[in-house]
Amino acid sequence: MKIGFCGCGNMGSAILGGLIESKIVVEDDIFIYEPNDDNIEKIHNSYGQVNFLKSNIDVVDKSEIIFIAVKPYMYKTILEDIKDKLNKEKIVITIAPGISIKEVKNIIENKAKVVRTMPNTPALVRMGMTAVSFDELIEDSEKLDVISLLESFGEVEVINEGLMDHIPAVSGSSPAYVYIMIEAMADGAVKAGIPRDKAYKFAAQSVMGAAKMVIETGKHPGELKDAVCSPGGTTIKSVAKLEEKGFRSAIIEAMKECYM
Numbered sequence: 001m002k003i004g005f006c007g008c009g010n011m012g013s014a015i016l017g018g019l020i021e022s023k024i025v026v027e028d029d030i031f032i033y034e035p036n037d038d039n040i041e042k043i044h045n046s047y048g049q050v051n052f053l054k055s056n057i058d059v060v061d062k063s064e065i066i067f068i069a070v071k072p073y074m075y076k077t078i079l080e081d082i083k084d085k086l087n088k089e090k091i092v093i094t095i096a097p098g099i100s101i102k103e104v105k106n107i108i109e110n111k112a113k114v115v116r117t118m119p120n121t122p123a124l125v126r127m128g129m130t131a132v133s134f135d136e137l138i139e140d141s142e143k144l145d146v147i148s149l150l151e152s153f154g155e156v157e158v159i160n161e162g163l164m165d166h167i168p169a170v171s172g173s174s175p176a177y178v179y180i181m182i183e184a185m186a187d188g189a190v191k192a193g194i195p196r197d198k199a200y201k202f203a204a205q206s207v208m209g210a211a212k213m214v215i216e217t218g219k220h221p222g223e224l225k226d227a228v229c230s231p232g233g234t235t236i237k238s239v240a241k242l243e244e245k246g247f248r249s250a251i252i253e254a255m256k257e258c259y260m
């Protein structure tokens with residue numbers, strides 16, 4: 001499978017890293033156009049055999065599946081640039097919030113098949129969460145190929161495109177909320193005298209373990225929370241303080257802001 005990247009910054013590099021680490025694609029079959037020299041250097045230092053090309057058009061020419069990994073406002077220009085190199089054998093994968101399959105198909109004049117996704121940066125460590133919606137023209141075998149590709153860097157859920165605008169809040173953007181929480185937990189630990197490097201480890205490992213408990217036990221998060229709260233113990237005191245400070249509603253309100 002020949003995979004192209006039109007742009008390869010934070011999210012493109014995370015997908016690239018996941019694809020290469022999972023070995024679903026070899027470096028030699030990856031084609032990238034990326035104008036930022038710092039990003040090129042970083043990618044080159046990690047994955048020396050990937051092919052850097054001179055334009056997005058060259059990337060499309062060489063690739064079967066193409067990730068458009070640029071900022072949303074650049075999509076229109078880039079899709080217009082590449083459209084003459086597209087054909088029905090090629091699949092364009094979008095990763096931007098707020099851009100529908102229909103809009104993309106209109107810009108490229110229906111010349112290729114389109115897959116809309118919302119990934120997240122933990123793809124880099126193959127712990128990504130990707131939502132995917134398909135163009136109606138995509139055949140079942142092509143859907144399976146795309147899903148396998150996306151699964152190489154994490155979990156995948158096929159969803160109705162009508163829900164796609166709500167996915168950044170819960171998975172595309174949500175790693176940022178968790179990083180803030182880990183940072184805050186580490187600051188609290190440092191305040192109490194725990195060395196900073198250890199503080200990050202305690203905080204991050206606890207977040208990862210708690211997430212794994214939700215996924216692997218299938219228990220309701222509230223039940224898992226109750227199991228941590230001993231009567232009259234330490235946890236219920238911090239839980240009460242979180243409720244007093246509006247922890248839950250802060251998250252729900254933040255998610256509303258995320259909606260495009």
Ligand SMILES: NC(=O)C1=CN([C@@H]2O[C@H](COP(=O)(O)OP(=O)(O)OC[C@H]3O[C@@H](n4cnc5c(N)ncnc54)[C@H](OP(=O)(O)O)[C@@H]3O)[C@@H](O)[C@H]2O)C=CC1
Binds near residue numbers: 007009033036072118
């Ligand atoms: N970051 C994230 O967690 C997530 C991002 N996304 C989506 O991914 C997309 C990319 O975001 P992100 O990776 O964060 O952004 P970045 O800015 O990190 O990456 C975009 C890259 O595209 C490069 N670029 C600029 N112009 C062109 C061009 N004409 N052709 C090709 N590449 C170009 C940029 O270079 P330069 O720096 O020089 O401008 C940059 O390196 C966005 O649509 C975003 O919404 C989706 C899910 C999660």
Ligand SMILES: O=C(O)[C@@H]1CCC=N1
Binds near residue numbers: 097168172173
């Ligand atoms: O902040 C953004 O707009 C992108 C989309 C999801 C995560 N990052």
